[in-house]
Amino acid sequence: MATTGPTDHPTAPAAPHILVVPYPAQGHMIPLLDLAGLLASGGARVTVAVTPATAPLLVPLLAAHRDGTAVRALVLPFPSHPALPAGVECAKDAPPTLFAALIVALAGLRGPLASWVRERSGTPDRVVAVLADHSCGWAQPLAAELGVAGIVFSPSGVYGSAVLHSLFHRVPRREDEADDESLISFPDLPGTPAYPWRQLSLLYRTYKEGDEVSEAVRRNFLWNLEGSAFVSNTFRRLEERYLGAPLADLGLRRVHVVGPVAPGPDAAGGRGGETAVSAADLCAWLDRFPEDGSVVYISFGSMSILQPPHAAALAAALERTGVAFVWAAGTTAPLPDGFKERVAVEGGRGRVIRGWAPQVAALRHRAVGWFVTHCGWNSVLEACAAGVAMLAWPMTADQFVNARLLVDELGAAVPVSWGGLKAAPSSDEVTRVLHAAVGGNGGGHRGDVVARAKELAAEAAAAVREGGDSWRGVDELVRELRELACEPTAKMISDS
Incomplete structure (x- = not known):
């Protein structure tokens, strides 16, 4: 494995060190990296696990924290998997039919990440939490195995994330397998919404009971429900209806509202790569x-x-x-x-x-x-x-x-x-x-x-102004992580 930035450095014990695990798709990575930047600016130290194909997306964040202590990259080889063609390492290179295989293949990083975290155990550089995209649900049992907090980042809103996790938890089916208009309801969500089968996530619609890849994808999302908490890139007034009480479809876990983490009015755009026009x-x-x-x-x-x-x-x-x-x-x-x-x-x-x-x-x-x-x-x-x-x-x-x-x-x-x-x-x-x-x-x-x-x-x-709901959400998250860094051994963030 390779890293950019120093491996060990003197830091105050209260500076929490967080391992961030993104899913290799621009729409997932960019907001998570924006959040990582906010956490670093709030006093946390962040190491982001990437592969060679996704490492370029980390360049702006590294440039914004040039001292190499607040944000570092951990570059790991992409794990191979028989269900994924060689050379496919990120969503932009894979057709939608391969997204499930990409999720399963990425779980091969669990072993190398566990070794990397254990190497730092008992040192000032020890990791106190794993913050992982919800498509990297395997990072939650990894966190539990390591005895650190496991936090799920949702690149969707609270409502959208609850719908997705409800599907894999309840596994609703159509009465008529040929009827794409068959309604699927979500009884544990406010208002009991229902959607035609064709409007559900393709990732779920292609789920096949007993299929190795399908079952691994389902397990991936169920693991998220065992994490300590969710972090959602949303703001309270946008999804107030779904933030009024803990949602059963998110495992009754606490939701930290931190958005929008979208850039401010002076941003030039093109965070996903070079723009075709300035x-x-x-x-x-x-x-x-x-x-x-x-x-x-x-x-x-x-x-x-x-x-x-x-x-x-x-x-x-x-x-x-x-x-x-x-x-x-x-x-x-x-x-x-x-x-x-x-x-x-x-x-x-x-x-x-x-x-x-x-x-x-x-x-x-x-x-x-x-x-x-x-x-x-x-x-x-x-x-x-x-x-x-x-x-x-x-x-x-x-x-x-x-x-x-x-x-x-x-x-x-x-x-x-x-x-x-x-x-x-x-x-x-x-x-x-x-x-x-x-x-x-x-x-x-x-x-x-x-x-x-x-x-x-x-x-x-x-929401993002000082004192706003999302500003407080980020501040509270950093404060709780800082408290973990002060503990002799890491503990789980309360899901109360």
């Missing part, structure tokens, strides 16, 4: 639009693979309505032939970005008023922090849960389509939604959505 260039282009909130920003996330019918319907609607837009299309979105060139010359009202886009900078620009989004949790939080109303178009994973929260409970989004990956809306349907939201100047019902988005921005800012 934030300054994109903002200069947006400056050309004098009317606030008149531009639509479009992105379906770093992992979503937009299907041709979805892309065609959206492109046709954008051309019909004539709304100004920025479409962060990634490298794979199947845009119609000539679309990018046509919108660029028609008064320059549209811009297509191929590659990683500076999303935070775009959403915080005064000209952007709507966000067509797949409702991935990081995108939801970035939109909330920016006060941008959302046009919800969920595709898979926790996105339907997030979209329902935004549309039905918070009133901060308007649905584009509930069809997911399989059923694309017609271009007429998308045109109506775009026209009502933007072409109709956001009046009436749409005006209420815009107003609620602005309220959420104020609530998000208040």
Whole structure:
């Protein structure tokens, strides 16, 4: 194994040393690394376990803590597994059908991490807690084995995380295996929500009882329910309904609310890698639009693979309505032939970005008023922090849960389509939604959505401000970790 930064260094005994275990996907790693930065700034020492494929994502965090004592990298070889093709070490290199195998393969880090932690036992560098992504549930029995606190980080909201863990705990099935509209309810969650089978996480829908990989994935999430506590990148006013009492679907564990850990208004974006366009260039282009909130920003996330019918319907609607837009299309979105060139010359009202886009900078620009989004949790939080109303178009994973929260409970989004990956809306349907939201100047019902988005921005800012709920959540977490560092031997963080 290799490390960057010193292995041993003199530190005050009360500086807690935390081992952070991310899941190798940008949408999971970036918020966890943001949290690691907050913990380091609060006085903790953090070692982040990465593999060669994910180590580059750690560079900004290491650069922000240049002394090499507050944040260090522990670079380990990616463990091989027969269910995973050689060379696949992170989610961006794996099709969705291999996500389960990726979770199982990563559990091979348990042995090397246990050895690394034991080497530091009884020294000032001893680890007092393991903070692991919920897709690395195997880190919870590792923490128990080592006698240190085990903390689960949820890259989803509290609601989305509870739904996922409920599925693997209760294992609900359809009466008719061919009926994708069969409703699955969640009786232990407020309001007893229910979702059609097709809107549940693909990770669960592909679960097969008795299958080695499937059972390992299920065990992975059940282990999280044995951890000491959950940490969620959310804020209280966003998910108040699900934070009122301990949730049975999260093992009745305490939830530390710490979000949004999204970057502030001065962030340039591109934390997932080099941007295809600079934030300054994109903002200069947006400056050309004098009317606030008149531009639509479009992105379906770093992992979503937009299907041709979805892309065609959206492109046709954008051309019909004539709304100004920025479409962060990634490298794979199947845009119609000539679309990018046509919108660029028609008064320059549209811009297509191929590659990683500076999303935070775009959403915080005064000209952007709507966000067509797949409702991935990081995108939801970035939109909330920016006060941008959302046009919800969920595709898979926790996105339907997030979209329902935004549309039905918070009133901060308007649905584009509930069809997911399989059923694309017609271009007429998308045109109506775009026209009502933007072409109709956001009046009436749409005006209420815009107003609620602005309220959420104020609530998000208040949460992370000194004394706010999330600010206190981080402060309390650091304080509890510091108390562990003062103990002769580590103990579990109370789940009271």
